[in-house]
Amino acid sequence: MKEWSPSAKRDERSTKVRSARYKTRDDCQKTRRSMRECVSVAMFSEGQSESQNIPSLVSNRSVSKHVEVTCLEGYSQMKQEPSLVREVSAIDKDKKKSRLSLKETISQIKSKLLRKSMPVQTNGKEEKDKFEKCADINYADFVDRHYKDVKPGVHRMNYSVPELNRVITDASITFAQEGTLIDIEAPIIVCGDIHGQFNDLVNMFLLLGRPPQRRFLFLGDYVDRGAMSLECITLLMAYKVLYPDHVYLLRGNHECARVNKKYGFMDECETVLPKDHAVRIWTMFQRAFNLMPVCALINQKILCMHGGLSPAMETFDDVRRETKPIRNPFKGVINDMLWADPDTNIDYWRTSSRGSGFSFGEEVIYEVCRKLNIDLVARAHQLCVDGFWTFADKHLITIFSAPAYCNLFKNAGAAMEVSTQDENGNETNNLFCKLIAFVPWMRGCEERIINERRLWGPELEAGYITDDAFKTLLQRRSTRSTQK
Numbered sequence: 001m002k003e004w005s006p007s008a009k010r011d012e013r014s015t016k017v018r019s020a021r022y023k024t025r026d027d028c029q030k031t032r033r034s035m036r037e038c039v040s041v042a043m044f045s046e047g048q049s050e051s052q053n054i055p056s057l058v059s060n061r062s063v064s065k066h067v068e069v070t071c072l073e074g075y076s077q078m079k080q081e082p083s084l085v086r087e088v089s090a091i092d093k094d095k096k097k098s099r100l101s102l103k104e105t106i107s108q109i110k111s112k113l114l115r116k117s118m119p120v121q122t123n124g125k126e127e128k129d130k131f132e133k134c135a136d137i138n139y140a141d142f143v144d145r146h147y148k149d150v151k152p153g154v155h156r157m158n159y160s161v162p163e164l165n166r167v168i169t170d171a172s173i174t175f176a177q178e179g180t181l182i183d184i185e186a187p188i189i190v191c192g193d194i195h196g197q198f199n200d201l202v203n204m205f206l207l208l209g210r211p212p213q214r215r216f217l218f219l220g221d222y223v224d225r226g227a228m229s230l231e232c233i234t235l236l237m238a239y240k241v242l243y244p245d246h247v248y249l250l251r252g253n254h255e256c257a258r259v260n261k262k263y264g265f266m267d268e269c270e271t272v273l274p275k276d277h278a279v280r281i282w283t284m285f286q287r288a289f290n291l292m293p294v295c296a297l298i299n300q301k302i303l304c305m306h307g308g309l310s311p312a313m314e315t316f317d318d319v320r321r322e323t324k325p326i327r328n329p330f331k332g333v334i335n336d337m338l339w340a341d342p343d344t345n346i347d348y349w350r351t352s353s354r355g356s357g358f359s360f361g362e363e364v365i366y367e368v369c370r371k372l373n374i375d376l377v378a379r380a381h382q383l384c385v386d387g388f389w390t391f392a393d394k395h396l397i398t399i400f401s402a403p404a405y406c407n408l409f410k411n412a413g414a415a416m417e418v419s420t421q422d423e424n425g426n427e428t429n430n431l432f433c434k435l436i437a438f439v440p441w442m443r444g445c446e447e448r449i450i451n452e453r454r455l456w457g458p459e460l461e462a463g464y465i466t467d468d469a470f471k472t473l474l475q476r477r478s479t480r481s482t483q484k
């Protein structure tokens with residue numbers, strides 16, 4: 001296998017997956033293809049690996065820091081099975097049954113959760129029942145609905161209030177059973193920021209394979225910025241409930257009340273949900289977010305979190321001993337992991353310009369890898385033109401999974417596939433990291449990403465964009481649109 005390098009990557013024109021983001025409205029109307037059909041032509045062979053067969057834990061695996069971009073052309077096309085979700089859920093029935101009994105035992109948590117988020121003023125028992133009502137939903141059907149109704153642009157799933165009550169409550173219970181640091185085994189696909197870009201999330205599932213066909217670890221920031229935060233987080237929570245061992249959701253800095261109150265999610269809840277339920281449901285989401293794990297360790301070798309490292313983390317136990325729920329973290333190891341950024345200009349630590357967490361240099365990354373006996377730190381939190389960015393001799397990778405971020409940037413999204421199998425599908429004791437980039441169908445985007453003889457655009461020289469720079473761009477756009 002050839003070593004990945006920026007130049008090798010650029011030379012392979014066939015390495016990009018085109019996302020089904022529609023070029024123009026006309027294109028969409030002309031072809032009259034559903035998004036599912038549209039992307040299925042880009043599906044690639046799943047090979048022999050069965051995502052359900054999770055290899056047993058083998059300690060002391062060494063990670064091959066082999067980072068390459070997949071070549072999708074040449075793979076045989078896979079026939080898409082639309083009823084996949086339902087079929088596999090039947091296999092998982094036994095497992096679900098055992099989980100149900102567990103659910104019964106914690107039904108108290110559930111009613112507590114619901115009652116806590118109720119408004120103070122209730123008019124007797126009837127009102128209370130209305131608030132606590134959870135729909136009896138079939139999760140496989142519920143998840144399928146997200147794929148059936150998908151269309152370009154903002155479109156609502158029109159969840160009912162009892163449906164949301166049910167999904168958030170069940171997801172909260174599932175999160176509550178996980179530690180603050182979770183141990184995961186490969187194979188798994190690691191995804192970065194989603195930020196309410198529901199169509200891109202659905203595309204990614206269709207292109208890579210939906211759970212439980214593939215296993216996913218998300219690094220947080222599901223809500224805010226994009227217009228469909230509610231759909232993103234609800235779909236992912238439903239997946240978490242349906243396949244708790246195939247979908248893992250880490251908490252991002254936007255999964256904090258003080259952040260998503262300001263950056264879009266609360267506004268979206270108030271616009272989309274019935275008036276008398278909006279704030280209550282938003283509050284329920286916050287309680288679920290407080291129960292999300294913060295850190296994941298893949299095969300003891302790849303440490304994953306949303307932001308980055310913390311000077312307060314000496315051992316994994318420093319994270320493990322933080323008990324959930326973690327309400328409104330604003331300092332300490334958990335907060336740092338949600339907010340930190342790598343910095344190419346420094347060797348060690350500096351306070352972050354974001355006003356929360358730290359910036360850390362490459363010496364910190366080498367030191368942490370040595371101390372914790374890990375080979376890679378995988379994080380999200382920063383926009384990358386290519387969808388990913390490596391640093392410190394590939395000991396740190398940033399993964400960003402929102403292509404054409406906010407329709408402001410011509411960036412690709414990416415996902416990292418971690419596998420114990422080599423290119424021929426043979427089991428090994430190594431971990432292989434493969435990057436898959438999703439190039440949005442936007443004028444100039446592919447050219448910029450493939451033909452430009454560098455990985456980063458000038459405005460993103462350090463591989464990321466700060467919140468301030470983002471705000472400036474957003475302002476510039478809103479001035480432009482008001483001028484129109």
Ligand SMILES: [Mn+2]
Nearest residue numbers: 221252253381
């Ligand atoms: Mn973030």
